[in-house]
Amino acid sequence: MAALAGDARPITGKDLCTALALLDERRANLVSHRTRLINQLHALLRDLGIAFTAPAAGTAVTTLGYPVQAPFDGRSLRRCWTSAIAVDRSSANALTMPCAMTPGSSGGPWLTGFNPATGAGTVVAITSFHDERGLLSGRQLDDVGYALYQAADRTSA
Template structure:
């Protein structure tokens, strides 16, 4: 181990609520490494393909009215991908001083500010949530549903397998440097696969939230939706979006990565990895295939989930197969 990083075969994320502050700890969602043993070890996701679970766990969201003041939003901690000390662990050349700005979208981006507008700049948003009395931030995007109120994100942005469900879960579409141009939408019901809620299996680190209206308006009517698919061919060109908030990013702007993802080389999950420098706060942001940079429209086929400790440059996202279809089927009817 180097500088507190976990072995290559173990995914890791930022310390969750209840973890020692600033420590580099194994994510509650991480599959066990080859050397893990004993009671309490997380089951390896390598066994997931043999019996993909389809059960869905549902929860009625709890909100404290007026909880998210501008000050609380500014203090919320990025949840999910990288520890606070990541800058010291990366080679200086690997850490950009700020999100690069380009004049037009690129098919090969490792983490630049989204230079265009289009639908993706409206449908993608920042998420604010509380787990175990600690405030966090994630990312999410709108998808179609009968209620016109559904967003998809990472499972760990909705519930922690040990600490329980998030509270005060709030989605701000089109978030821009503190601006909320399309309103603020609170969650009313939340959904995750049982494989996530019971054992924190990264192959199923996906969640969905049905939202309340804001000012009498449904979120889909306000910003539109991105398509979603569950049988997409793997390895296709994708554009991944999110609001990374750990350095060198500050969570105030929409950032994207793009390229062709590859299978998990450690075979610990069914996820695919994309070259991407985005940091914590981007968890739950959408991966769009068939994406048109001119219109900002595409099809959600994954979300940002985790990074391995020996490879800070690759973001992993779960495959949207039958279990995620079952999740969507239930959530879209809420």
Template structure:
């Protein structure tokens, strides 16, 4: 998860400096008033390339992959918030069943089983010469091969990540459902143009494995677009920075809020650390079945607001990204 190290004044300055829709469109090469298309990057398209990715991600490299932790922006700079660096240990308090609003959950291991254990997974990639990790989730799709993650987990600082692979059901170093190499990675035009945190969403289309599609193997969660704010949500991910180690699926739950700075984002009480970026947020989550409607991803936080995580709103722009992935 990405966390801003700026002062409150710096964050306010950055929030006020967010570019307008017209400026974003121009930066993306699209005229104001006309929506830019999601950006598509070709990853391991050929079978030989995918085999190379599979061979690259040995158990040792997976264990050694660092949780995505990016350099801090200069104080007061109008740049996107960056990776969470501060770690605060908070004792986990289990929520009462079916009542996340009454008992917010701070970073507890998920022991409920269900579909989320198979659809959630770790994401591994090489970013600017170093191996790193995020989280992701398999969702229902017409191509049966779609993984949703954070935008900064597919592209950052002008560079698309390489050796991109998804490991559903990862636990304790085990890959029970295999490793799935991306043939294409995509992100919103707003993220690609200016790293606007309101649109920090990425998608990977993964190749079949053993003759089966991802959805045929692990299933997929539903997706919700243009949903309400201030509702109960569950967040999942594989935080790998202390006090976590990336070996287990961690979750938080509680009533979501609306970000008071970036305005479009969801907030949730949560202390997950780096490596959880891209993990799914679910609305209408059923603890008994482990299913829900994905409505956001773990994205960023503010250092002046500890133990709170934020995720981008799944509006029309993310819907367009999802639809583009089906034809890629």
């Protein structure tokens, strides 16, 4: 049985051992890289809390994102802050704040108690959409978010 090399040449029996050794080395490198990335992520998230109940209307919130639509380019982290979020009852109780971030910022965290110097804060919602009124909207991490968090925690242990 012949396998194909990158240049589509058949791998002979003699080359098969070399190919398997290279594949094993690549697998080990990927595992090592994954471990480094996970450790970096843990270091970044160490100071973040998470809340599964919505903050009260009037709470100060910071949101972060990488907007891609002009005037932004999606390459740099942007931040919006409000001293008092609002709750939009007409949009399934979405949290809202005035913010110039454009599409691409979806999925970014909404943080209470955010410290720009350390990056610490508590995630209370995730950016969902930006509307024509200039409001950025976020969805709270509710019971569904909590169940997902618990399931992910169980599988990572």
